[in-house]
Amino acid sequence: MQHQTRNLLLASALTFTLAGAAEAQSARSARFADGVYTATGEYGGQPSHITVKATLKGGIVTAVSVTPHAYVPRSLELQRAFAAAVPKVVVGKRIDQIRVGKLAGSSGTPKGFNDAIRQIRAQAARG
Incomplete structure (x- = not known):
């Protein structure tokens, strides 16, 4: 009987821990509204810029x-290479x-x- 009680207590503690982790993840993803967002990012001294379009679902890109x-041809080459590589790095990650x-x-x-x-x-942030 003592063994069963202990197992029940451990199972309950694990359930609460998992529920708390799921609730925390849900709260993090709820911080951002689902949707498609576009922004222009600037950098450098020229200045240079790129347009980024990202789709969010549950706070995930x-x-x-x-x-x-x-x-400038070299800058365009670098921007194109970056554009081709970045989805592999950010898709599936939290924004x-x-x-x-x-x-x-x-x-x-x-x-x-x-x-x-x-x-x-900032565009996707809730509250």
Whole structure:
């Protein structure tokens, strides 16, 4: 009987722990409204910019695209390489945890991307 009581108490504690973790995850995702958001991120001294379009569901980025706007051929090449690489890095991640560093040879474009993601977080934020 004592063994059964102890197992029941452990099972109850585990259930409460799992429920608390699920509730915390739900609260985090509820901070952001589902939808498709677009922002322009700026960076550099020229200044340079890119347009970022992100789809959110439950606080998770389910799709992302980057539109390059550079005129200088090398800058455009770097923006295009970044645009091709970034979905693999951010899709499936929580919007509040995304911060991209140097990617696909580009160290400037991620700054514009992070600027746009900051704006998207603000657009999607609830309350």
